[in-house]
Amino acid sequence: xxxxxxxxxxxxxxxxxxxxLRCNFSDSVNNLQWFHQNPWGQLINLFYxxxxxxxxxxxxxxxxxxxxxxxxxISSSQTTDSGVYFCAVDLTGGFKTIFGxxxxxxxxx
Amino acid sequence: DADVTQTPRNRITKTGKRIMLExxxxxxxxxxxxxxxxxxxxxxxxxxxxxVKDINKGEISDGYSVSRQAQAKFSLSLESAIPNQTALYxxxxxxxxxxxxxxxxxxxxxxx
Numbered sequence: 001x002x003x004x005x006x007x008x009x010x011x012x013x014x015x016x017x018x019x020x021l022r023c024n025f026s027d028s029v030n031n032l033q034w035f036h037q038n039p040w041g042q043l044i045n046l047f048y049x050x051x052x053x054x055x056x057x058x059x060x061x062x063x064x065x066x067x068x069x070x071x072x073x074i075s076s077s078q079t080t081d082s083g084v085y086f087c088a089v090d091l092t093g094g095f096k097t098i099f100g101x102x103x104x105x106x107x108x109x
Numbered sequence: 110d111a112d113v114t115q116t117p118r119n120r121i122t123k124t125g126k127r128i129m130l131e132x133x134x135x136x137x138x139x140x141x142x143x144x145x146x147x148x149x150x151x152x153x154x155x156x157x158x159x160x161v162k163d164i165n166k167g168e169i170s171d172g173y174s175v176s177r178q179a180q181a182k183f184s185l186s187l188e189s190a191i192p193n194q195t196a197l198y199x200x201x202x203x204x205x206x207x208x209x210x211x212x213x214x215x216x217x218x219x220x221x
Binding site (some may be wrong): 004030031033035041042043045048063082086088090096097099100101102 | 149150151152153154167168182197199203207208209210211212213215
């Protein structure tokens with residue numbers, strides 16, 4: 001089946017630093033989403049981004065579907081950015097949402 | 110008010126008991142989903158429903174059943190709970206145009 005791999009698995013940043021999270025997927029997908037799970041467990045949709053680039057404040061995401069990867073950029077990180085970032089893909093030709101294992105981010109004050 | 114609500118938020122039960130987790134949404138979305146999350150892992154899809162008459166198995170449906178009582182309500186049942194069903198369970202909704210998924214707060218289930 002499709003593989004969704006996220007890197008790095010863990011990341012520690014000093015407040016104010018920038019970071020790039022990566023999501024690789026092994027097959028063609030219909031769409032791709034990025035989620036943030038905060039330390040209290042709440043999942044928030046960040047981007048729906050099957051291709052191209054989107055920006056929302058300090059966050060931006062780029063998906064290159066032909067090369068099967070997506071990147072999530074966090075600029076000027078804040079302690080509230082801490083949590084786990086998941087990418088999730090929907091397979092082409094049938095519905096099945098597959099989540100990656102996540103990148104655990106901790107931003108130090 | 111939250112758009113996607115789940116009840117209960119926490120539940121402790123014993124092996125063999127029947128458990129129902131409920132999900133309600135006010136977003137007007139046709140599509141609803143149930144996922145489970147195990148510690149340190151991503152979410153895995155249990156069941157999904159694209160409308161009231163459409164129910165589909167996901168990646169890990171064994172040991173679970175669902176009921177779509179109305180557009181706004183989607184319930185997950187564990188007919189005979191077992192300890193390895195201890196997990197965090199999430200309900201989600203999406204509309205059919207973008208499939209952007211919106212999650213409920215989760216239900217933490219412990220099976221002893």
